[in-house]
Amino acid sequence: MAEPKQESIEKIVKFVKGFAEKSGTSMHPNPAVTEAVVKGLAMHIDELGKPLCPCNFYKDKEAEAKLRRWMCACDEMQIYKYCHCLLFVREDGMPITEYLPEGHEGRQVYGVVTDPTPEKGRMLRHKAASSSTSAEDPSPGPTT
Numbered sequence: 001m002a003e004p005k006q007e008s009i010e011k012i013v014k015f016v017k018g019f020a021e022k023s024g025t026s027m028h029p030n031p032a033v034t035e036a037v038v039k040g041l042a043m044h045i046d047e048l049g050k051p052l053c054p055c056n057f058y059k060d061k062e063a064e065a066k067l068r069r070w071m072c073a074c075d076e077m078q079i080y081k082y083c084h085c086l087l088f089v090r091e092d093g094m095p096i097t098e099y100l101p102e103g104h105e106g107r108q109v110y111g112v113v114t115d116p117t118p119e120k121g122r123m124l125r126h127k128a129a130s131s132s133t134s135a136e137d138p139s140p141g142p143t144t
């Protein structure tokens, strides 16, 4: 399998550190989780020129890359502070789910996981009621 360019990895690592600090989230306690997601994002920078979320399946990556919603940090992160890739999590490795709409798969899988730093992150929280990446959105799905 191809490896991402070193400069792409460095770009993503820098972004991830900065965004975690800004959003009040942490890296996963298992470094292999973070490394895998960083590598996936770097691969998308090489392939598409943009850090498209690596944890979804896309029918058309090029078309998706033109949209904002699954560009890291994606709308779900900016609105609900939820990262289904587990790149931005709490110190215990759990993804924050408390702001997700009831019925969202994150709530179903993890239950209610509270945010230890509610004063940080969620720059697009005002979009919570009309998000295009709600649980009803069928387009992207888990990568297999």
Ligand code: SF4
Residues within 6 Å of the ligand: 037, 052, 053, 054, 055, 070, 071, 072, 073, 074, 075, 076, 077, 082, 083, 084, 085, 086, 087, 088
């Ligand atoms: S779920 Fe969102 S915040 Fe998490 S890695 Fe994917 S794009 Fe980034």
